[in-house]
Amino acid sequence: MTTQGKFQAPRGTRDLLPADQPRWSWATRTMEELAREYGYGRIQTPGFEDTELFRRTAGAGSDIVQKEMYTFEDLGGRSLTLRPEGTAPICRAYVEHGMHREPQPVKLFTVATMYRYDKPQKGRYREHTQWSVEAIGSDDPALDAELLQVYHELLRRLGVTQWELLLNSIGDGQCRPGYLERLNEWLDAHEHVLDDEARQKRATSPLRVFDVKSERVQAALADAPKIGDSLCAECRDHFADVRGYLDAYAIPYRIVPTLVRGLDYYTRTTFEYVGPEGGKASALAGGGRYDGLVEEIGGPPTPGIGFGAGVDRLMLALENEALGPEPPAVDVFFVLHDDAPREPVLRAMADLRRRGFACDTDYAGRSVKGQVTLANRRRARHIVEVISPAEVILRARGASDYTAPLEDVLSRVQL
Numbered sequence: 001m002t003t004q005g006k007f008q009a010p011r012g013t014r015d016l017l018p019a020d021q022p023r024w025s026w027a028t029r030t031m032e033e034l035a036r037e038y039g040y041g042r043i044q045t046p047g048f049e050d051t052e053l054f055r056r057t058a059g060a061g062s063d064i065v066q067k068e069m070y071t072f073e074d075l076g077g078r079s080l081t082l083r084p085e086g087t088a089p090i091c092r093a094y095v096e097h098g099m100h101r102e103p104q105p106v107k108l109f110t111v112a113t114m115y116r117y118d119k120p121q122k123g124r125y126r127e128h129t130q131w132s133v134e135a136i137g138s139d140d141p142a143l144d145a146e147l148l149q150v151y152h153e154l155l156r157r158l159g160v161t162q163w164e165l166l167l168n169s170i171g172d173g174q175c176r177p178g179y180l181e182r183l184n185e186w187l188d189a190h191e192h193v194l195d196d197e198a199r200q201k202r203a204t205s206p207l208r209v210f211d212v213k214s215e216r217v218q219a220a221l222a223d224a225p226k227i228g229d230s231l232c233a234e235c236r237d238h239f240a241d242v243r244g245y246l247d248a249y250a251i252p253y254r255i256v257p258t259l260v261r262g263l264d265y266y267t268r269t270t271f272e273y274v275g276p277e278g279g280k281a282s283a284l285a286g287g288g289r290y291d292g293l294v295e296e297i298g299g300p301p302t303p304g305i306g307f308g309a310g311v312d313r314l315m316l317a318l319e320n321e322a323l324g325p326e327p328p329a330v331d332v333f334f335v336l337h338d339d340a341p342r343e344p345v346l347r348a349m350a351d352l353r354r355r356g357f358a359c360d361t362d363y364a365g366r367s368v369k370g371q372v373t374l375a376n377r378r379r380a381r382h383i384v385e386v387i388s389p390a391e392v393i394l395r396a397r398g399a400s401d402y403t404a405p406l407e408d409v410l411s412r413v414q415l
């Protein structure tokens, strides 16, 4: 973290500077607007949880549990883990606060930082921010489609055009065991095409072999049986309904029979919105159903569905398509000549700010020319040049200059 005595942000983390903020707040504000319109209430859970919560729900064989958790023991000897994902904590809160007694589904969202000891690269960080959107307590396929439409609507409102929705159903406790048997038989017969990573994934969770990095193994797996062909009647009907509702929303998607997610809690619908670059770090959002998760952490049997959308990845997509608001301009910049008293100007600024104007002046002893340059850099909508309180020039873009006493000039400043 230090090079030659200088500190740097820890590897895999980033500073979000003022220049990044307009785009960031535009995106998160739009997420909050959507949450309100679709009936999702904000929830904030702690930044760390009991380690066991993630171990039990993400799955012992998941990358998260195997190599990515920031786990530590606190001074009281408890094992805690910085939140690597948002769904298990939200379901924990759902159970802990008895939300199953409220009208179902309970729709919750959060925008929060997540921590994974991932290999840092563009779009992949050790601290990232996720918009986590969860609808708990209904297995209605129309809810799956609505949730998919929420993210689609976010992309539409922000103007992002380069994306693709990948969709799959990975079955449930009824049909998946039979499928896994067939998959295992195929894997036994094709042991020679697997590499170490595939063997390792297979040992912990056979479905996850489809997640291997090697293109050679991926190509060989094209012939392996896919869960889509083994769905039970209920899962098949549910998936058909989800697709029908997506068609009603006119949301295009591609069925990817090998789309398995990196966490163990998923059932039935799984999906990813991916960006233009392809590859692992391009997923803008990912999620699916988790009909057994609430029960697994001690609640009553409760279906649920949700997604996590990376805000950092969305920023890259926005930059890529040059989308985003202009940096904020200052409304009024005061330029003072040498002899001009500062007191009336400071009072005037406080007064204007109270009326909602963004104001500023020079605090570095610049010449009049230097002050005007600074005002222009700040894209000032009005420049108020104070020669003396009785002689003040108001300059506004697209209007002729106006010279009058300070009070008079201030009354002409409009938002």
Ligand code: HAM
Binding pocket: 084, 085, 086, 087, 088, 116, 118, 123, 124, 125, 126, 127, 128, 129, 130, 132, 133, 134, 262, 283, 284, 285, 286, 287, 288, 290, 305, 306, 307, 308, 309, 310, 311, 312, 313
């Ligand atoms: P996930 O696919 O692991 O799912 O993460 C969701 C999204 O978070 C990804 O699609 C990506 O945009 C972003 N993301 C993940 N890891 C990183 C990283 N290291 N750096 C930057 N962005 C990242 C989940 O976490 C589930 N909890 C999603 C969910 C909610 N499923 C149901 N409900």
